[in-house]
Amino acid sequence: MSLEGMVAQMERWIGTGEPNAIQEWYRQRNGAAYVGNWPWCDATITRAAVDSGEYDAVCFGHDFAYTVAHAQRFKDAGAWHAMTNGIKASGIRRGDIVFFDWAGSSSIGAIDHVGIVTGVSSDYRYVYTIEGNTANVCARRVRVVHDIAGFGRPKYKPEPKTTNTSGSSTSTSKxxxxxxxxxxxxxxxxxxxxxxxxxxxxxxxxxxxxxxxxxxxxxxxxxxxxxxxxxxxxxxxxxxxxxxxxxxxxxxxxxxxxxxxxxxxxxxx
Missing domain, CATH: 1.10.101 (Muramoyl-pentapeptide Carboxypeptidase; domain 1)
Structure with missing residues (x-):
């Protein structure tokens, strides 16, 4: 699919509570360590990546439940951006995988939570997201710079192309x-x-x-x-x-x- 396909798959889970099908799906893939009601924010990202065909771009071909390991993988790939210069200067944008530290640091080791960016406010005060396991549901959230440790930028597939009436190729966006x-x-x-x-x-x-x-x-x-x-x-x-x-x-x-x-x-x- 594409960046928009990834966002669409995250939107599909909005309103999901717990325990849920994401946890069960992840347990079936990764074993008994994931029995019961466990933190599933990064499992939501993993599930959306698989379903959207962006598993390699978002998860580097690996299932993630541990946000620290996922952020570190982005850093190892040269795709990590620490939130040290504010929202506008960081260039954070739709489709980025955003990681949070509620204590306000930009340290990967301190990361608590993860979601996907859906947009940024026009005054660059807020980042809009979809997150799994936020107050025990998957939901849209509005975040401020203090909470954001940094973000990873996946190399999404390009938007699919279609042919218009003139015969030229154009992007098809959802x-x-x-x-x-x-x-x-x-x-x-x-x-x-x-x-x-x-x-x-x-x-x-x-x-x-x-x-x-x-x-x-x-x-x-x-x-x-x-x-x-x-x-x-x-x-x-x-x-x-x-x-x-x-x-x-x-x-x-x-x-x-x-x-x-x-x-x-x-x-x-």
Missing amino acids: RPQVSLSRLVKAFKTDPPKKGTPVSYAPVEVVENALVAERLLAKRYVDGHAGTATRSAYALYQERLGFTGDDADGIPGETSLKRLAKAHGFDVVA
Whole structure:
């Protein structure tokens, strides 16, 4: 598959509690040492790597349950990046395997936990992740630089190619696509409506990004670009430095592309 295939496989496990099928799968592959309810954050990464066809890229052909050993393997391969210069300078990005030390060090030997990066906030304050065994479930999380020891960068397969109508080869991505023109129409027409009609379903992609930016409450994610969603988008525009009519809560090309880059979706006309 590809980087997006790896992320998709991690998304498949969101909401999984414990004990679970990941633990059982890992036990069947690695023996009785993994009986019972044991920490499964890196086993989740391993399972997603196998299922996405990125086992060699992510795990170097080896199952990992011990996060320290996994991070060290990235370092041995020259693919380890310690989090010593902040989120922006580190270049951490979607698809990176991110390792955490809750005590705040960048020492591999002190690593406590692991997940996959799904995006970075536009102001570089937050890293968005999917993690197994976080509060005993697989879930999306928002992390700050203090908690991140570093990250490994897998050499993913390229995105699959397809042929367009002109006969040229283009990349095929599983990333969500959001039409700017249809989104603008929804933001202008939805707020006065009663209830939660969905005039343009990908509004929900933008709402989830605003939730990740901590500008919109999760309860408003319904695909309806109502007043709360528009107000949250206005706050996002202000965060980017827009003022006046440029921060009216109606998505513009510049702000939407910034949001898309941070949260893994594509903007189309």
